[in-house]
Amino acid sequence: MEGSTLQPFTNGQDIPVTRDHYETFAGIVSFQLTSDEASRLQNGPLYLWLSGSTPEIVLQENEDGWFVKPELNTSRMSAGNTLKIKFWTIQRGVLSDNYTPELTIRNPSAEELGQYKNPPLSLNGSGVPDTGLTIGTFTRISTGVGEIEVTANSITIAQLPTFRQWAQSQVYFLGGNWYNGEGQGQPIPSISNGFTILLWVDKNLPPAPTWDDVKNLLGGYAGIYPGMRDILDIGDEVIVNNPTHAQSMVDRMSLPVYDPGYMPVTRDMSPADSQLIISYLQSVLGSVTT
Template structure:
């Protein structure tokens, strides 16, 4: 069970991701050299604060209408009122927040504090659920036209679950009654795709883009962010670019064989390219699903037509289906796909589209793959191995430190780039594990204090707290090796230990407050976080915001990058805001160094495309 299920609904609309871009540059974290120009909009001559320095991190669902609903018996009747409903976010609290893990790991942006509702035309809530924070996956260069390469050309997907379900009056909707009946685990599965973000400042759609998604049941015991199904693995173009660009023109995607329904579900929602950002799907010809055989032939199981009202290039197709395709299989075909690699191919020469499963059907990934940890924390990361879409018991796994997907840089001072993934000794972990009968293994983490390896000026000045690490999991047996997904690794932000003097004074906390004042200029509409008097005057409100759970959309800071140790020190100080000796933090001149040519060429983009281009593996 999951969103890829005979019982599901599809929705289509827009999203807003109003992120601040000042913190996109690691060089802006240097308090001692921060310049007010870094809070201004970029120009043709200067990157400044990139393309949206006044962003408030809000993440919203906009006008997402339910476009279709299905049960095991087929499409729901037009009379079912669910078809007149919308999928919306909260109507009784502030918007959710979008936050990167770190300025040097911006490729796992997470949505925090999101509530998802199904609401009728009058605004009545028929279903309310809390979205478990999740990061995007499988970002790629989706729009292949002439303006491809920047953030507006990217596509990505989010998969998570809705919990704490609250149901309204759904008596009139057979579909919603069936969905409630299938939610015995207390959860629903949700997956949505985002693309076509508008970066044209001044346009009413600035920082908004297209969103399509699916909601279905979630079974007890299954992962929250991963489909336990068949995994189609793309191959990267060579040489690698910033965003992933598949050789076969089709991005990574998952499928689910449903023997009871006699079909296979393909989720192509984040797999098919578009000629323009947010446009209809590119024509790859007839897409045929087949089985790979030793002789190179691929017996067809079914096809997906490109044209006509039901064709995937029809402008209405994507919103109506969320990219989910159902191919019915005979009993013989169901037997044939049990333990043979599946292939999806297009027939439009000369650019024939192609993607397939790993030859032996093996796949491994952590369910949750983004962690924020403090020294002394212990966490067990669940890792799921599958073969032919089923749990792979007894599989030997190897864990390796891999910083290749991290993005160190400093366009302010190219001679003072904060190093990532050091010291590795602060992130000890077992190098091997074996999956249990459910195909699950555990990566145990017990980090220690990394110190302050990303402080500036040789460690003399305040900088980026803690360190960011990457850990990748692979099958030990090389027979199960496959085309590796470059985004499939575990990202960890490990905070530095922090022990303020007793009693806590403003002098000890001012660099922390000042950095947030620098990086999030939108706060200056309310107060100057770097100013002692302003902070004291708003102590009660700040204590409330800093004391909230990070899953609360009102929690400070919106970036979720404040360590518990620093948070506790701030809360203690807000109870008794002592000033200390009032010593002003040291200032120093910025180094007169030019940014690298690579960074200079990407300044006009400045977002995910820039971050992806500076990954260590591309150097």
């Protein structure tokens, strides 16, 4: 765009929206730039628009050509864990030190969530308590590359909103001045619209767990995945205490966390809670956890 006028590429083309084109090219469209166009891209942003008598812009670069590339977009943490999140800061395709990303606890707005569900999703109560994470400042590693360290602090069940207490964990959404979302002024595009960190409650495990220690955890998972009850109702004490079922659960929960057969498949149970349940199941089987 020059001034207020869109300048189409000489070799630009309409992007087909057919299923066949997507399955063949994965939505990727390429074309050759002229030398003049390549030069102009160093001074102006790219736009994608819907063709018609009045073009409608549907996607655009940051006006200054900035693009932020975070290394990851989700993590799971226990108290005392630290996580270093790497960022690449790129301006018009070149790594640059002229931009410093920030990171803060930032819950998505109702407007942002509303585009995914009707009625809009609600995340009221996420990010509580805000003392759960300590977020550092950006440290430069090399040209256009740096990192921000996040430390997980201890939180208790009593500090959690009621609807998160059964899970004994909290979800934190992190964004910043690079976050491509509502209310951030001129957005800076990113391959990630922020991070989510699942922080597990800090807890001491009982030496000899009983059903009372595990029933809320198992019952919670049985409640949010009711289809599992047709296979194995893990919220039913009698069923769980069946040695055959107990052994099956131990086998699944003892797999490496990235194994496709690992349970729970959501990978949102803390290592401490997983060990608590395994210890209980092993007591059912007559063995002792070491």
